[in-house]
Amino acid sequence: MALNKLQKVREGFANGRSITISDAEVLPLALDVAVDIALEAGALLRDSLAEEKEISLKRSAIDLVTQFDKAAEELIIGRLLTAFPDHTLVGEEGGTRGANSKYQWHIDPIDGTTNFAHGLPVFGVSIGLYEYAKPLVGVIYDPMRDECFCAAAGQGSFVRRDGKNRPLQVSAASSLMHSLVATGFAPNGRARDRQNLRPFGRILEQVQGIRRSGSAAIDLAYVAAGRLDGYWQYDLNSWDVAAGMLLVREAGGMVTGLAGEPAVLQPQLDLVVSNGRIHSQLLSLLTVPEHANE
Ligand code: IPD
Numbered sequence: 001m002a003l004n005k006l007q008k009v010r011e012g013f014a015n016g017r018s019i020t021i022s023d024a025e026v027l028p029l030a031l032d033v034a035v036d037i038a039l040e041a042g043a044l045l046r047d048s049l050a051e052e053k054e055i056s057l058k059r060s061a062i063d064l065v066t067q068f069d070k071a072a073e074e075l076i077i078g079r080l081l082t083a084f085p086d087h088t089l090v091g092e093e094g095g096t097r098g099a100n101s102k103y104q105w106h107i108d109p110i111d112g113t114t115n116f117a118h119g120l121p122v123f124g125v126s127i128g129l130y131e132y133a134k135p136l137v138g139v140i141y142d143p144m145r146d147e148c149f150c151a152a153a154g155q156g157s158f159v160r161r162d163g164k165n166r167p168l169q170v171s172a173a174s175s176l177m178h179s180l181v182a183t184g185f186a187p188n189g190r191a192r193d194r195q196n197l198r199p200f201g202r203i204l205e206q207v208q209g210i211r212r213s214g215s216a217a218i219d220l221a222y223v224a225a226g227r228l229d230g231y232w233q234y235d236l237n238s239w240d241v242a243a244g245m246l247l248v249r250e251a252g253g254m255v256t257g258l259a260g261e262p263a264v265l266q267p268q269l270d271l272v273v274s275n276g277r278i279h280s281q282l283l284s285l286l287t288v289p290e291h292a293n294e
């Protein structure tokens, strides 16, 4: 049934005609549809990386957008509206579109825009589907390495590479001293970035290394894949992490707020993410009161 319907969706992509999908069909179809769309948007970005970028600023002097962010988002939105015309779409570049539905898609057409704008090939397309607060599907596609990280609720996470699916599992590192972690800095949060420098310094002294890739989606996919052991950041947006939160959890990892409470997707959020084993160590270094002796 789902295969037949997927074929119809693909025909709809080719001829622009919407199709009708019942509630029961959403879950079986959503992952394949999201993968198709992420691969298509990713190919557009891969082909555009070396092109001249028209860069505009959004909410701050370091909050960039290029014509390719907009083109990729238009492509993704158009495809999703063809497949799921009744769903709500929350995209970084276009705000909220579509109907007011219990199904919400959170879309970051290029997570890693600053990298992309500089021609640095570290970025991903991130697409996550939620039913109210419940994550259903997450897809993060890295077009430069041709790695597609996927998860569906209750079905685990996997990476599709060279035409094969490989299951993902978080790392087994049990101490910070054996861990490689990552963080990020929000383009609109200079004050909170300054606030991040103290925990950054504390954590730096306790781990094998800290990375800052410039793409929260790739960082989360790498925690799910066991390539990173942990990650934290302040002031993320729903579209940065909607897919990655599900990927990490389905790969056996932990995703919380700064107080250690299970993270729930919101328009803006602070996250601490790990393989679970180093989580409390990471949390304790992040939450030392600022007046404490260091
Ligand atoms: C940014 C990246 C970055 C993170 C920022 C995000 P964008 O997204 O995910 O790693 O540190 O907070 O805003 O702007 O490249 O889509």
Ligand code: CA
Binding pocket: 108, 110, 111, 112, 239, 240
């Ligand atoms: Ca982003």
Ligand code: CA
Binding pocket: 069, 092, 108, 109, 110, 111, 112, 113
């Ligand atoms: Ca973006």
